[in-house]
Amino acid sequence: MRTQVGIIGAGPAGLLLSHLLHLRGISSVVLEKRSRDYVERRVRAGVLEQGTVDALVEAGVGERMLREGLPHHGIELRYGGAGHRIPFEKLVPGRSITVYGQQEVVKDLIAARLAAGGDVRFEVEDVAVHGLEPGSDTGPYVTFGGERLDCDVIAGCDGFHGVSRPSIPEGVLSVFEREYPFAWLGILANVTPSSEELIYTRTERGFALHSMRSPTVSRFYLQVPADTSVDDWPDERIWDELKARLESVPGFTLTTGEITEKGVTPMRSFVVEPMQYGRLYLAGDAAHIVPPTGAKGLNLAVADVRVLTEALEAYFSDGSTALLDGYSEACLKRVWRAQHFSWWMTTLLHTFEEDDAYGRRLQLSYLDYVTSSEAAATTLAENYVGLPYGR
Template structure:
């Protein structure tokens, strides 16, 4: 038996950071929404993803009233280290982009904060919803799902790269830009205090490695691995041996080890769907674009998208004007392509592409020397990393 149709102003598909933050920003503007999520609440709250928040993302969450725990538990960073050729060079944000920084705070923690805020405010988040489908996107849109129907004025597709929203757009409407990289990242979460106060991006002949963290007691690491690698191929002993080989490349640095809590493999790709809208459907976050994680832009782009979309929807419902909604895609894509370029640049600068390409390796080292010795080049990296205005 299906339930009676319900109605809301904005139907949101996906309870990741994009969908939840959009719902909360709309609530603050007096706009109703319903969030439909295929996974359980426990799953989305424990799903380990990115953990580097740009200055603008932090400011948005704080201004929206969901930044109390972020301010208390997040780890502000004022620089990163580029490690290569037996040297470590720091990119000092406090000198290059004064007043701006990044904060390390896990995406799952952002999700927990947003779910708590929405439920406290009486928000309608429906977990475990199966068979979601989008209908009549150019007319009077509505969503159907196992057990119900949701009529709405607008649909926000925030359900990720593999979600149902983008495929609901008729074939030929969207232009899909893609780039596949010839490697993946093995992500490792470990119960061990970080061995560095700041993130370390390490380029070696063996491949790339990243030393990151989640809390003062939990560290996060990434290793460049073949694109078809599986976590089972990487027992704990092999993980630690390879991390030591790629990170203990400067005098005096010793990598602390501990219990490995989780391993996963992330493919490296760039993807953009243009435009990010069709009729009354608006795509946000990974549903519209994917970046390789080297530049730490994925979550931050999602936040930037829904900031723009929330403002456009506010204008639409308050005045009836669709001018900002019509310009949503154009307003977002400038930042999206800038983040694509920065992520591509960081990826090509730090990863091993061909073991026989000595020429390419020398170009990488030369460019790293330039970035770490030129204030202008270092400023370009810093301002993109902490987030453009």
């Protein structure tokens, strides 16, 4: 087989890249080791930046998102027995976020690719990348399940644990990472959200987040020890702890109900540089991971894909390699801004060592500053809704 772009991974990055290339007349094949059912049910991020919403609409896959997604024009920071709203409509006019689950984005993209006759293959085995070395006689190609896919370019969109990044020779990449001494216990519950907007809560018991997926489904997170097992958290204990952390404001009552899903997410910051080698280009979690506090993972993947699409369009239209050569540098500017924002939100709202009284006073001081200074609140809002493209 032959195609112009071989794409490894059928998550949001790989599927959106394939669709954007299709709209520009560029062929691709998407290879995914998981089943279609698995990737369409895999619960991940749910907060879409303004730029991500715009990108999906421009690609013609935003109709259901606009109909069913939940636009939000602010978030609440809750600490010290009071809630403080960060009003996006005042601080960053015309920009907001939309709550719409990553699995829903994936469903929309798969439907669009298949409707357009796209070649998306699920449950492929033994995927391997070859021919990346500069000057290779064969050029880049991918093998899988006894087959071979020759291509001009390979896009590694297969996540942190995928095969793309390890295919780059040792010593080429610089790795920057940080692991946090806690994790998030996340749940989905069939309950009406107790708030119209997301609530980020800092307490002496630890961090908690109240989010939602629809008018009838809520999403919650609890800061827990890094070695936590889901088995340690029966439903009753989860609700008790969520109440203890969220019901810290007079008049607020948390609605409880059936929990349909539980999972523990480790907290990690990770970046590799450069995000390319030969004709292999990494996008999304294959190149960078952020702690979920800043809601940047999916949005960074979409940003990578936008840059890569523009570069590939130039390459296949007139042979220009300038944008492809500058792909990593262009992406990393936004990646590192998002890394800092996610680290900052994480350190601002989570409880660290029990005896770190100094650190806790610093947290409270900065929370007071963010919630009382329009300039500080604007910085948070601008980063949260996503910086405009080109900056």
